[in-house]
Amino acid sequence: MFGIFKELIVSSGLVSLTGGNLIMWLVAFTLLYLAVKKQYEPLLLLPIAFGILVVNLPLTFLMEPEHGLIWFFYHYGIENDIIPPLIFLGLGAMIDFGPLIANPKTLLLGAGAQVGLYVTFFAAILFGFDLREAASIAIIGGADGPTTIYLTSKLAPQLLGATAVSAYAYMALVPIIQPPMMKLLTSDHERKIVMSKLRPVSRLQKICFPIISAMTIMLLVPASAPLISMLMMGNLFKESGVVERLTKASSNELMNIVTIFLGLSIGATMTASTFLDPRVLFIFFLGLFAFVVSTASGLLMAKFMNLFLKNKINPLIGAAGVSAVPMAARCVHKVGSEANRRNYLLMHAMGPNVAGVIGTVVAAAILLKNLG
Amino acid sequence: MHSMTDWSKVLEVFGSGIVGVYLVMILLQLLTQLSTRIIDMVENGKTSGDAAPQPPGTDVKGKV
Amino acid sequence: MPELLAPIAGNVWKILIAVGDTVELDDEVIILEALKMETPIYCDDSGTITEIRVKEGDAVNEGDVLVVIG
Numbered sequence: 348m349f350g351i352f353k354e355l356i357v358s359s360g361l362v363s364l365t366g367g368n369l370i371m372w373l374v375a376f377t378l379l380y381l382a383v384k385k386q387y388e389p390l391l392l393l394p395i396a397f398g399i400l401v402v403n404l405p406l407t408f409l410m411e412p413e414h415g416l417i418w419f420f421y422h423y424g425i426e427n428d429i430i431p432p433l434i435f436l437g438l439g440a441m442i443d444f445g446p447l448i449a450n451p452k453t454l455l456l457g458a459g460a461q462v463g464l465y466v467t468f469f470a471a472i473l474f475g476f477d478l479r480e481a482a483s484i485a486i487i488g489g490a491d492g493p494t495t496i497y498l499t500s501k502l503a504p505q506l507l508g509a510t511a512v513s514a515y516a517y518m519a520l521v522p523i524i525q526p527p528m529m530k531l532l533t534s535d536h537e538r539k540i541v542m543s544k545l546r547p548v549s550r551l552q553k554i555c556f557p558i559i560s561a562m563t564i565m566l567l568v569p570a571s572a573p574l575i576s577m578l579m580m581g582n583l584f585k586e587s588g589v590v591e592r593l594t595k596a597s598s599n600e601l602m603n604i605v606t607i608f609l610g611l612s613i614g615a616t617m618t619a620s621t622f623l624d625p626r627v628l629f630i631f632f633l634g635l636f637a638f639v640v641s642t643a644s645g646l647l648m649a650k651f652m653n654l655f656l657k658n659k660i661n662p663l664i665g666a667a668g669v670s671a672v673p674m675a676a677r678c679v680h681k682v683g684s685e686a687n688r689r690n691y692l693l694m695h696a697m698g699p700n701v702a703g704v705i706g707t708v709v710a711a712a713i714l715l716k717n718l719g
Numbered sequence: 720m721h722s723m724t725d726w727s728k729v730l731e732v733f734g735s736g737i738v739g740v741y742l743v744m745i746l747l748q749l750l751t752q753l754s755t756r757i758i759d760m761v762e763n764g765k766t767s768g769d770a771a772p773q774p775p776g777t778d779v780k781g782k783v
Numbered sequence: 784m785p786e787l788l789a790p791i792a793g794n795v796w797k798i799l800i801a802v803g804d805t806v807e808l809d810d811e812v813i814i815l816e817a818l819k820m821e822t823p824i825y826c827d828d829s830g831t832i833t834e835i836r837v838k839e840g841d842a843v844n845e846g847d848v849l850v851v852i853g
């Protein structure tokens with residue numbers, strides 16, 4: 348009788364628990380709290396948090412190569428670059444490029460915000476990260492989860508958990524991170540600028556846009572192909588209006604399915620031994636830095652464009668050039684309406700916002716080409 | 720950790736990245752503007768051309 | 784007769800006035816919902832509401848008439 352008990356305890360995970368595991372449980376509980384109670388990106392943080400929790404239960408071997416359940420999800424989904432492009436397919440099927448087509452100048456704002464990403468790349472190297480790690484950290488400033496995961500899994504897979512969590516966490520915190528920078532870099536007068544109504548965009552234009560941009564971007568930067576091709580096909584599904592079933596499948600069912608595997612696998616990469624590294628704190632710091640600098644460079648780009656434009660744009664919309672769709676656009680709208688309650692910037696900010704998605708992918712592809 | 724950072728490589732990545740992103744986005748802007756202009760011309764041409772005979776006019780609206 | 788137009792596309796979330804109400808300039812009249820964000824729409828004129836052209840839950844486009852003020 349006693350022997351059976353002893354056997355049960357020795358074979359249980361309890362005796363193999365380490366202090367690191369306990370700390371990771373705390374991390375998991377914190378993320379669970381943020382997801383459930385605060386609703387910060389719950390669709391991702393919840394599976395991530397649960398992944399962290401289960402992978403830090405000893406002897407479960409869920410991430411054991413060739414054996415563990417979650418390892419298979421991770422290996423086939425993320426190591427083989429299947430899931431991030433599938434998320435982009437769904438994203439494409441949801442995005443409306445209309446405001447961007449109506450005001451193509453906002454593409455430049457999407458580029459402007461990426462400058463912050465390269466500044467962070469520089470900063471990360473000064474912090475002692477190697478080039479590939481620095482690129483994976485810098486891409487957090489693009490405020491785009493799938494792209495961050497895509498690039499990190501190729502350049503610095505050991506950092507995957509930290510970069511993914513900080514990208515998603517800061518995206519949820521956009522309404523807190525961005526406004527101070529927006530107010531610092533713009534005058535009250537600039538924030539009050541009301542932009543002229545967007546021109547209507549015909550269905551034909553909306554159908555042509557994903558085709559033209561897919562060809563242009565992939566011809567110029569072939570390394571962007573996996574993400575851009577899926578994004579633009581999803582958008583073509585939506586705008587063509589003839590394959591509603593595929594549009595719905597991409598943006599709902601498929602997207603939800605892969606989100607589960609994405610979150611769980613990312614969480615499961617965070618074992619105590621990989622995550623409890625003082626460098627992770629630097630990554631969280633640099634990720635925040637990346638968000639702030641990207642916001643600033645987007646705003647400055649908008650102000651720079653205003654030097655040449657007859658029809659002034661409201662420089663706040665430059666801050667939406669970090670992707671974070673649609674959180675950044677909402678944030679611009681809020682700050683704009685605080686300055687002038689009749690200022691409705693939401694749709695104007697959606698242009699740079701979706702341009703930011705394209706810009707981040709292009710930036711990631713160029714980093715991948717140079718460092719991969 | 721600081722052992723040997725290849726600063727020329729860093730500068731290359733930094734420079735080519737910024738230039739590359741701007742290049743792609745500017746080109747995309749020009750092409751979007753161009754396509755908008757062409758589509759405007761095609762659509763306006765069609766509707767004004769079809770203004771006289773009625774049935775094709777409604778047909779165009781249904782298509783575009 | 785002055786009309787209040789929708790400044791952005793979205794869904795009508797709440798209507799805060801009824802036909803016959805007197806409104807002042809800058810009164811909150813309608814709350815639109817776009818991208819999961821509530822956007823209050825303010826009155827451009829003072830007067831009496833003579834007609835409400837939308838109901839709660841309607842989808843409106845930019846430039847659609849929301850209410851008519853007499």
